Amino acid sequence: xxxxxxxxxxxxxxxxxxxxxxxxxxxxxxxxxxxxxxxxxxxxxxxxxxxxxxxxxxxxxxxxxxxxxxxxxxxxxxxxxxxxxxxxxxxxxxxxxxxxxxxxxxxxxxxxxxxx
Amino acid sequence: xxxxxxxxxxxxxxxxxxxxxxxxxxxxxxxxxxxxxxxxxxxxxxxxxxxxxxxxxxxxxxxxxxxxxxxxxxxxxxxxxxxxxxxxxxxxxxxxxxxxxxxxxxxxxxxxxxx
Numbered sequence: 001x002x003x004x005x006x007x008x009x010x011x012x013x014x015x016x017x018x019x020x021x022x023x024x025x026x027x028x029x030x031x032x033x034x035x036x037x038x039x040x041x042x043x044x045x046x047x048x049x050x051x052x053x054x055x056x057x058x059x060x061x062x063x064x065x066x067x068x069x070x071x072x073x074x075x076x077x078x079x080x081x082x083x084x085x086x087x088x089x090x091x092x093x094x095x096x097x098x099x100x101x102x103x104x105x106x107x108x109x110x111x112x113x114x115x116x
Numbered sequence: 117x118x119x120x121x122x123x124x125x126x127x128x129x130x131x132x133x134x135x136x137x138x139x140x141x142x143x144x145x146x147x148x149x150x151x152x153x154x155x156x157x158x159x160x161x162x163x164x165x166x167x168x169x170x171x172x173x174x175x176x177x178x179x180x181x182x183x184x185x186x187x188x189x190x191x192x193x194x195x196x197x198x199x200x201x202x203x204x205x206x207x208x209x210x211x212x213x214x215x216x217x218x219x220x221x222x223x224x225x226x227x228x229x230x231x
Contacts, residue, residue, distance in 0.1 A: 106151075
């Protein structure tokens with residue numbers, strides 16, 4: 001079975017600071033993908049970034065980067081130079097290649113609040 | 117290229133009524149997934165469908181819930197005899213093909229309220 005753990009229910013950060021959202025995972029699949037989604041108050045799920053388990057380099061997408069530490073089974077999201085519009089719920093998710101290859105397994109989420 | 121469409125966006129049903137949620141995947145996508153999000157929780161997988169086939173329904177409640185993805189038309193998630201505990205946001209996602217690296221694109225969700 002796959003499991004995602006996000007241990008920070010809420011985080012408060014000053015605008016323009018960097019923020020790291022924690023995510024640890026557990027899986028027996030040898031190959032898997034890790035995802036981060038943003039859910040603003042309007043409710044939609046916005047894809048942010050993807051990391052494959054065999055990717056040699058950490059994924060980056062603009063201000064988002066994924067700090068992937070395979071041995072520790074962690075996939076933390078780093079947001080640089082935070083903006084007020086970054087205030088939202090953030091979900092870490094994973095999908096295995098072999099077992100349950102299609103379904104995404106989500107963590108409980110972290111509510112990020114950016115203060116001006 | 118239109119994204120994943122879901123309707124209605126908000127649905128109110130009384131206990132015992134039926135709820136029908138519709139999902140039109142992105143153009144060219146033949147894989148559809150339904151997820152449920154209870155208040156203050158993450159999304160939970162319900163069912164994975166391809167055209168005319170249910171591939172994985174391991175997350176579907178055993179009773180009252182059903183899903184289909186016909187050859188023509190949108191995917192439908194049907195909840196019979198709704199109860200208060202069915203109140204949640206229901207998200208549909210689609211992907212172009214299967215595989216762990218293929219992104220699932222999410223629709224805006226349907227917020228179901230059972231009174």
